[in-house]
Amino acid sequence: MSAVPRTARGTRTRAKLLQAAETVFASVGYHEASIVKITEAAGVGLGTFYLYFDSKQAIFDEVVEDLNRRVRHAMTDAARAAGTRLEAERAGFRAFFKFTAEHPALYRIIRQAEFVSPGALRLHYTRIVNGYIEGLKAAQLSGEVREMDPTVAAWALMGIGELIGMRWVLWDEEGADPAPGARPDVPEEVFEEMMQFIERGLAPGPAPGVGRDSSPTQTQEGNAP
Amino acid sequence: MSAVPRTARGTRTRAKLLQAAETVFASVGYHEASIVKITEAAGVGLGTFYLYFDSKQAIFDEVVEDLNRRVRHAMTDAARAAGTRLEAERAGFRAFFKFTAEHPALYRIIRQAEFVSPGALRLHYTRIVNGYIEGLKAAQLSGEVREMDPTVAAWALMGIGELIGMRWVLWDEEGADPAPGARPDVPEEVFEEMMQFIERGLAPGPAPGVGRDSSPTQTQEGNAP
Amino acid sequence: MSAVPRTARGTRTRAKLLQAAETVFASVGYHEASIVKITEAAGVGLGTFYLYFDSKQAIFDEVVEDLNRRVRHAMTDAARAAGTRLEAERAGFRAFFKFTAEHPALYRIIRQAEFVSPGALRLHYTRIVNGYIEGLKAAQLSGEVREMDPTVAAWALMGIGELIGMRWVLWDEEGADPAPGARPDVPEEVFEEMMQFIERGLAPGPAPGVGRDSSPTQTQEGNAP
Amino acid sequence: MSAVPRTARGTRTRAKLLQAAETVFASVGYHEASIVKITEAAGVGLGTFYLYFDSKQAIFDEVVEDLNRRVRHAMTDAARAAGTRLEAERAGFRAFFKFTAEHPALYRIIRQAEFVSPGALRLHYTRIVNGYIEGLKAAQLSGEVREMDPTVAAWALMGIGELIGMRWVLWDEEGADPAPGARPDVPEEVFEEMMQFIERGLAPGPAPGVGRDSSPTQTQEGNAP
DNA sequence: GATGAATGAGTGTTCATTCAT
DNA sequence: GATGAATGAACACTCATTCAT
Numbered sequence: 001m002s003a004v005p006r007t008a009r010g011t012r013t014r015a016k017l018l019q020a021a022e023t024v025f026a027s028v029g030y031h032e033a034s035i036v037k038i039t040e041a042a043g044v045g046l047g048t049f050y051l052y053f054d055s056k057q058a059i060f061d062e063v064v065e066d067l068n069r070r071v072r073h074a075m076t077d078a079a080r081a082a083g084t085r086l087e088a089e090r091a092g093f094r095a096f097f098k099f100t101a102e103h104p105a106l107y108r109i110i111r112q113a114e115f116v117s118p119g120a121l122r123l124h125y126t127r128i129v130n131g132y133i134e135g136l137k138a139a140q141l142s143g144e145v146r147e148m149d150p151t152v153a154a155w156a157l158m159g160i161g162e163l164i165g166m167r168w169v170l171w172d173e174e175g176a177d178p179a180p181g182a183r184p185d186v187p188e189e190v191f192e193e194m195m196q197f198i199e200r201g202l203a204p205g206p207a208p209g210v211g212r213d214s215s216p217t218q219t220q221e222g223n224a225p
Numbered sequence: 226m227s228a229v230p231r232t233a234r235g236t237r238t239r240a241k242l243l244q245a246a247e248t249v250f251a252s253v254g255y256h257e258a259s260i261v262k263i264t265e266a267a268g269v270g271l272g273t274f275y276l277y278f279d280s281k282q283a284i285f286d287e288v289v290e291d292l293n294r295r296v297r298h299a300m301t302d303a304a305r306a307a308g309t310r311l312e313a314e315r316a317g318f319r320a321f322f323k324f325t326a327e328h329p330a331l332y333r334i335i336r337q338a339e340f341v342s343p344g345a346l347r348l349h350y351t352r353i354v355n356g357y358i359e360g361l362k363a364a365q366l367s368g369e370v371r372e373m374d375p376t377v378a379a380w381a382l383m384g385i386g387e388l389i390g391m392r393w394v395l396w397d398e399e400g401a402d403p404a405p406g407a408r409p410d411v412p413e414e415v416f417e418e419m420m421q422f423i424e425r426g427l428a429p430g431p432a433p434g435v436g437r438d439s440s441p442t443q444t445q446e447g448n449a450p
Numbered sequence: 451m452s453a454v455p456r457t458a459r460g461t462r463t464r465a466k467l468l469q470a471a472e473t474v475f476a477s478v479g480y481h482e483a484s485i486v487k488i489t490e491a492a493g494v495g496l497g498t499f500y501l502y503f504d505s506k507q508a509i510f511d512e513v514v515e516d517l518n519r520r521v522r523h524a525m526t527d528a529a530r531a532a533g534t535r536l537e538a539e540r541a542g543f544r545a546f547f548k549f550t551a552e553h554p555a556l557y558r559i560i561r562q563a564e565f566v567s568p569g570a571l572r573l574h575y576t577r578i579v580n581g582y583i584e585g586l587k588a589a590q591l592s593g594e595v596r597e598m599d600p601t602v603a604a605w606a607l608m609g610i611g612e613l614i615g616m617r618w619v620l621w622d623e624e625g626a627d628p629a630p631g632a633r634p635d636v637p638e639e640v641f642e643e644m645m646q647f648i649e650r651g652l653a654p655g656p657a658p659g660v661g662r663d664s665s666p667t668q669t670q671e672g673n674a675p
Numbered sequence: 676m677s678a679v680p681r682t683a684r685g686t687r688t689r690a691k692l693l694q695a696a697e698t699v700f701a702s703v704g705y706h707e708a709s710i711v712k713i714t715e716a717a718g719v720g721l722g723t724f725y726l727y728f729d730s731k732q733a734i735f736d737e738v739v740e741d742l743n744r745r746v747r748h749a750m751t752d753a754a755r756a757a758g759t760r761l762e763a764e765r766a767g768f769r770a771f772f773k774f775t776a777e778h779p780a781l782y783r784i785i786r787q788a789e790f791v792s793p794g795a796l797r798l799h800y801t802r803i804v805n806g807y808i809e810g811l812k813a814a815q816l817s818g819e820v821r822e823m824d825p826t827v828a829a830w831a832l833m834g835i836g837e838l839i840g841m842r843w844v845l846w847d848e849e850g851a852d853p854a855p856g857a858r859p860d861v862p863e864e865v866f867e868e869m870m871q872f873i874e875r876g877l878a879p880g881p882a883p884g885v886g887r888d889s890s891p892t893q894t895q896e897g898n899a900p
Numbered sequence: 901g902a903t904g905a906a907t908g909a910g911t912g913t914t915c916a917t918t919c920a921t
Numbered sequence: 922g923a924t925g926a927a928t929g930a931a932c933a934c935t936c937a938t939t940c941a942t
């Protein structure tokens with residue numbers, strides 16, 4: 001049975017383990033990460049691990065939870081400081097990429113969660129998406145974003161951020177992993193192009209289709225396979 | 226050393242193993258998938274596996290390769306049958322979601338590849354992205370898509386497809402895995418909203434920003450990974 | 451990675467494993483000796499093995515090293531207690547046969563080392579031979595042994611001891627393995643004959659050849675096959 | 676069930692397998708030698724092996740038998756061509772070392788036989804030793820060899836040949852294995868020293884011991900194993 | 901609170917042997 | 922006579938977890 005630490009020393013030990021687990025999970029993945037590696041990275045004895053966590057799963061979930069909380073705070077903090085909705089959006093994405101560069105664990109861990117902890121995976125995405133949805137709804141009320149299903153838009157934004165981040169933050173030009181700490185941010189031009197794409201996708205006004213009926217919904221039903 | 230089968234029987238056995246591996250990897254993930262599970266699913270003896278594959282890694286790579294080839298064919302076949310660029314795009318996305326529904330292995334396996342076979346992961350994404358890039362470049366020449374960096378657009382599209390697919394094809398409403406074979410396609414309204422978003426993002430014409438400079442930033446350079 | 455034990459309990463466990471390995475290697479040979487057999491013989495869990503040894507090879511090498519050290523100590527201790535060179539030699543051989551009888555593992559393990567651990571094999575022989583060489587050189591200085599290449603003599607002595615030991619200590623009359631613990635020593639008459647042979651081979655004085663040129667070296671060069 | 680070949684083709688196939696087995700056993704040892712390796716070396720199909728041999732053990736025994744027969748023939752042929760007893764002995768040893776250089780399989784295989792096929796091991800040694808015994812007995816009758824137990828002398832000779840051969844034929848100066856085919860013969864000086872040692876050990880005449888009783892202990896009895 | 905020795909179920913992989921063709 | 926696909930028992934080794942100190 002794991003326990004909540006009862007002393008300051010215990011609190012420190014627990015934090016060291018959590019930090020070590022993030023690092024180890026990020027660098028070798030969940031399955032290659034052994035408790036021994038984590039405790040060695042944390043500088044504590046093997047048995048100490050089970051004083052604070054019930055299992056490898058449990059610390060994984062907690063790492064995911066932790067990263068999720070931190071990335072959301074980073075994003076909302078950045079957005080809050082911005083003036084317009086547009087600026088908030090840009091600030092949010094910038095914060096997201098910055099966090100990704102600083103915490104590659106986020107990506108790498110999340111992508112493994114599919115089988116390790118499906119619940120944690122879904123919670124992670126849903127929470128971030130919910131943040132987008134809130135922002136989009138507010139922007140729709142003020143007319144800055146067109147009338148569309150904010151949930152769909154939110155998942156689209158999430159996807160854009162995810163793959164742009166993966167491509168430009170986590171991969172180097174050769175497709176190899178950059179040295180830790182040397183991860184570049186998304187290049188400015190790429191960021192700009194991405195924001196243009198998003199802005200146009202969300203902007204109010206007539207659909208740009210030329211020879212097309214522009215009524216936005218429910219026109220088609222056959223699944224052309 | 227694995228070998229290429231020299232008889233029809235051998236060819237059949239190898240194919241059974243590949244099929245079984247796709248199923249097993251998709252349902253329990255790479256690490257939980259044991260060779261025993263795969264051979265049992267294939268209905269062959271354990272040792273038979275090593276007649277055709279050098280290792281668990283090797284069959285994983287081959288499954289990824291195979292799925293990648295099939296999803297790209299599904300997408301390009303669908304697109305080819307379409308008339309306009311717009312229809313081609315829609316057809317491609319539909320084919321992608323359909324394939325995802327029929328082969329959840331694609332997603333589930335790819336997301337694990339990060340640590341199991343990083344090379345396979347990157348190859349998978351870049352191949353699909355390259356397909357998008359080709360299409361976008363052609364559409365830019367004919368004026369259907371605005372002047373933007375097609376690589377950025379391609380990764381954005383990839384991300385949108387990935388997360389919309391994950392959310393509406395792979396998850397059910399409760400966030401649990403639907404029964405195999407019962408995976409729904411992306412709901413029509415969602416698909417329509419998504420396409421609207423993409424269309425607006427790519428469409429030529431002035432940027433909708435009010436107080437912003439609307440000249441599209443153009444930083445075209447070879448950054449196709 | 452194996453580790454040096456940090457506690458008295460660990461030290462005991464490691465010693466039990468080493469002892470068990472000697473027994474198991476001696477009775478069934480390296481290849482038939484499984485880690486399970488060794489740990490069962492040692493009365494510890496399977497996984498415990500890998501706490502103290504990196505691999506089956508590693509414990510084999512250590513057993514060889516250990517036996518080598520012990521047989522050399524047995525021989526030199528016996529020889530040291532003797533008065534004359536001749537007595538020392540006899541005492542050394544007796545100690546060697548006694549050790550062989552008590553540790554059939556020595557022979558049986560060494561003979562397998564050819565492929566399992568060639569380095570260990572050569573080290574074993576070389577060390578013992580070097581001991582002989584030292585003794586022979588000293589005896590040459592005092593005139594007790596004739597002027598001959600001590601290295602050749604040493605390997606000859608080693609060979610004599612090896613096969614006499616194999617024949618009379620390890621085999622019973624039927625050529626089967628005696629029950630453990632019941633191994634006889636080399637019979638006194640055989641020992642005496644062997645020593646006579648060695649004494650004469652090493653003794654100073656004219657070569658006994660009757661109708662032969664008695665100059666000791668370099669007379670022949672053709673390799674009559 | 677293995678079978679005796681009934682056709683010339685079958686006879687050739689069987690011989691190829693035997694030859695391949697000798698090579699493979701010699702180069703990688705019994706346990707690393709797989710049937711696949713042997714059949715590949717022989718250039719025949721895997722299944723063909725079991726047409727001619729019942730098991731891996733069976734072919735091993737036959738290889739040992741074969742090598743044993745050949746080394747004995749090489750030795751006796753060489754000895755027969757010699758004039759005196761002494762020359763016969765020298766010729767026999769030379770033939771033994773030559774055979775060893777050309778067929779390292781002999782040593783390497785024999786040393787493994789301890790556990791693989793104890794019967795084959797003992798048969799090998801006793802057959803050669805019996806040859807020595809015959810020669811020694813004859814030489815005793817003619818007075819060329821002193822009255823000693825010929826069995827003990829024979830095993831001593833066997834041991835000397837075995838270790839001198841191992842040291843100077845099978846090992847190179849660094850203790851590594853020489854390239855196949857490049858094995859040197861025993862250097863002439865070494866050979867000469869060895870023969871001197873043996874000659875003196877066997878020669879008639881008073882024992883060289885100073886303060887010792889020199890009557891040769893004689894315990895002749897049938898102890899040829 | 902902290903430790904590390906101990907455990908054994910589980911894994912990937914090899915290979916002697918069988919047998920249908 | 923010859924082949925090679927198929928098999929499964931067996932093995933070396935890993936690691937999450939427990940527990941005595």
